Amino acid sequence: MKLANLKKSVVAGVVSSVMGTILCSAVFAADASKPGAGVSITPIFPTIAEERFRGEVVVAGLKELGYDVKQPKETDYPAMFLALSYGDADFTVHEWEHLHEAFYEKAGGNDVMVKVGQIMKGVLQGYLIDKKTADAYHIKDLSDLKKPEIAKLFDSNGDGKADLTGCNPGWGCEVMVEHHMKAYGLEPTVVDNRGSYFALMADTIARYQQGKPVLFFTWVPQWISSVLVEGRDVVWLPVPYTDLPDGKESKDTFYEGKNLGFPVDTVNVVMNKEFAEKNPVARKFLSEVSISTADESAQNLKMQQGEKSLADIKRHAAEWIKAHQQSYDGWLNDARAAAK
Numbered sequence: 001m002k003l004a005n006l007k008k009s010v011v012a013g014v015v016s017s018v019m020g021t022i023l024c025s026a027v028f029a030a031d032a033s034k035p036g037a038g039v040s041i042t043p044i045f046p047t048i049a050e051e052r053f054r055g056e057v058v059v060a061g062l063k064e065l066g067y068d069v070k071q072p073k074e075t076d077y078p079a080m081f082l083a084l085s086y087g088d089a090d091f092t093v094h095e096w097e098h099l100h101e102a103f104y105e106k107a108g109g110n111d112v113m114v115k116v117g118q119i120m121k122g123v124l125q126g127y128l129i130d131k132k133t134a135d136a137y138h139i140k141d142l143s144d145l146k147k148p149e150i151a152k153l154f155d156s157n158g159d160g161k162a163d164l165t166g167c168n169p170g171w172g173c174e175v176m177v178e179h180h181m182k183a184y185g186l187e188p189t190v191v192d193n194r195g196s197y198f199a200l201m202a203d204t205i206a207r208y209q210q211g212k213p214v215l216f217f218t219w220v221p222q223w224i225s226s227v228l229v230e231g232r233d234v235v236w237l238p239v240p241y242t243d244l245p246d247g248k249e250s251k252d253t254f255y256e257g258k259n260l261g262f263p264v265d266t267v268n269v270v271m272n273k274e275f276a277e278k279n280p281v282a283r284k285f286l287s288e289v290s291i292s293t294a295d296e297s298a299q300n301l302k303m304q305q306g307e308k309s310l311a312d313i314k315r316h317a318a319e320w321i322k323a324h325q326q327s328y329d330g331w332l333n334d335a336r337a338a339a340k
Contacts, residue, residue, distance in 0.1 A: 054296060145186055
């Protein structure tokens with residue numbers, strides 16, 4: 001009996017040991033899949049709802065990695081970089097390499113922040129007019145608006161000047177547009193209308209639909225390019241020569257043979273430098289995420305058509321992830337490997 005009891009004891013011990021190993025392995029596997037567990041991370045985004053989509057794609061991935069993602073902070077661009085430099089936020093997915101260069105440098109630049117990845121390439125900005133007016137009056141570039149008779153075509157309030165739909169105050173493009181008004185001698189004949197951009201563009205689109213000439217600044221990606229289609233409804237209005245606020249010549253302002261006046265840009269992921277150094281998993285994931293301008297434009301069009309709540313945007317992000325699951329899983333796996 002004693003021998004039998006001993007055998008039972010040994011068997012029980014072996015079973016217990018095996019089960020313990022299995023349980024420990026399961027716990028380890030769970031931990032390995034979520035190396036960010038226990039770490040909080042705070043995003044910071046601009047207040048533009050149309051740019052929230054890419055942020056939600058990234059937030060979903062960070063949560064998959066176990067991070068406690070805090071409610072994203074929202075502010076204008078200069079304050080966004082200051083918050084990152086001070087450590088009041090940990091990352092953004094909204095730094096335009098050229099457009100936001102001055103904001104980035106004034107906030108401390110590479111001393112306090114780090115550009116870890118390029119989330120979107122081939123971002124365009126520039127001026128457009130309706131194709132009908134461009135063809136009828138042979139308008140070739142922005143300097144043609146110096147002619148009072150041409151500028152008057154785009155006058156919407158009776159003051160004899162062309163009305164340009166411009167940017168919100170505080171946006172990087174506002175600085176560029178205002179610089180161009182002076183550089184190309186357009187101030188006597190063109191008014192840069194600044195305010196709530198999308199409200200102004202709603203009026204611009206309504207004007208176009210009434211058959212009236214339109215002149216506006218825009219960028220790609222966003223939904224406007226799907227409503228006023230370049231080449232069909234509107235055309236890029238080139239600048240006569242490159243003139244940037246910093247006085248530097250740039251050859252990368254050309255797109256399909258036209259000088260748009262704005263460098264063809266790249267949107268970077270920027271992290272607080274100290275946070276990035278302490279969190280290689282988050283850094284690795286954020287360095288690999290990539291979204292096309294076409295995909296973000298398509299999502300923005302859904303918003304313009306009514307799917308614009310935060311819940312809608314989160315759903316759009318989940319749908320995008322599912323459609324790009326292989327790439328997405330690869331980014332997560334690479335991030336998990338960075339923990340080892």
